[in-house]
Amino acid sequence: MQVHTLTILFSLASISLAETVVLRSFTLIDGTGRPAVPQAAMLITDGRIRATGPAAKISTPAGAAELDLSGKYVMPGIMNLHGHLGNVVDLTQDPKNFTRENVEKQLNTYARYGVTTVLSMGSDQLSIFDMRREQRAGRPKTARIFTAGRGFTGPSGYPTMMAGMQGIPFEVATPADVEKALAELARHQPDVVKVWVDDHLGKDKKIPTDITKSLISAAKKRGLGVCAHIFYYEDAKALSDAGLHACAHSVRDRMVDDALAASMRKNGTWQLGTLAREYSTFVYATAPDFLRDPFFTRSVSKGVIATIDSEAYRKRVKADTDLPRYPEFLATAQKNLKKLYDAGVKVAFGTDSGPPARFSGFFEHKELELMAEAGFKPSEIITIFSKNSAEFLGASKDLGTLETGHWADFVVLNSNPLDNIRNARSIHSVYIAGNKVH
Secondary structure (H helix, E strand, O other), X not given: OOOEEEOOOOOHHHXXXXXXXXXXXXXXXXOOOOOOXXXXXXXXXXXXXXXXXXXXXXXXXXXXXXXXXXXXXXXXXXXXXXXXXOXXXXXXXXXXXXXXXXXXXXXXXXXXXXXXXXXXXXXOOOHHHHHXXXXXXOOOOOOEEEEOOEOEEOOOEOOOOXXXXXXXXXXXXXXXXXXXXXXXXXXXXXXXXXXXXXXXXXXXXXXXXXXXXXXXXXXXXXXXXXXXXXXXXXXXXXXXXXXXXXXXOOOOOOOOOHHHHHHHHHHOOEEEOOHHHHHHOXXXXXXOHHHHOHHHHOOOOHHHHHHHOOHHHHHHHHOOOOHHHHHHHHHHHHXXXXXXXXXXXOEEOOOXXXXXXXXXXXXXXXXXXXXXXXXXXXXXXXXXXXXXXXXXXXXXXXXXXXOOOOEOOEEEEOOOOOXXXXXXXXXXXXXXXXXXXX
């Protein structure tokens, strides 16, 4: 193969055809928190990064393709550690929607928005494990799958009463129930275990704390970490003390304190923000500006937009008697996320996108903006969705940062996200394992 010099005018799809490629003349933001490298280069072979650094120090091997990315910015792909795959079509959630075609469609949507990894949190069916296995056997061209499989709750507990959630979680009432269900789940080697610990503001049943503690203990014996959907401070504190792997949402009923932060640090309990989830609970009471934003409309059907933009839909949202409280919950979640981060608690990136009206891909970018509003610097946000999130998954040797030996999962941007995290929207192209996302 002769050496080709490609310009930005050509389709970047040719990268996937080359065994080795060198990207040149871009600004590298590697996700480690180190300063950006101007006039950088990256050598990729078979989808893995073989070298990064100043372009002058990286030569192009014989037979390699070379790509000029002058004026561009390269950052790691976004790793979303709280999504839900496959159950939603348009605005309808139903287990019947969980098909390979629908999962792949949603993975492609995530990928086009620069989300290169998704942890699906507890609403999956068994076929997800087949899809994950197939991905890991090769070089994926769409968002990588991590999964909790089926999550846990108590008998008729939250969220089994919600539309489309009946029969999805394991419903456990005793330690024996926990052992039986966990043994069934563990055969498929989930990446984490999910449990819902919430009563939906008193409307639903909440799994008892002692049963959740039993699940945490039983999962640890199998080398699995439990991620808990929580709302209340008391649940977060009790479960962190019991060795919880992660709070899959921020505490929203009150401000966190030093006691919770100390417990989370001591027990290695992670915090995911899912601020975009809180935003979704009230934003549709009016017509949000993003309904006219091409960055949103490019991945959402006209029918869905028309429904959300209708007075009937707004009326339904406004009929929720708890609506006035939802903006307060978001503000509390933002403050708590920043407070725990500043206190040294490990924070990773999650959004709870995927359910109806929490749009995959777009809501990840909304999460970035909400984190910035909470006081996070762009460099901190990038490190959280790359380096930290890979560490959370135990995947730091392969994913997260743009360093030697890692998979080449990255986003090429037209504008600098370090100046404004909203510039993460300026997507020129996305690559997963060196393959261009179409």
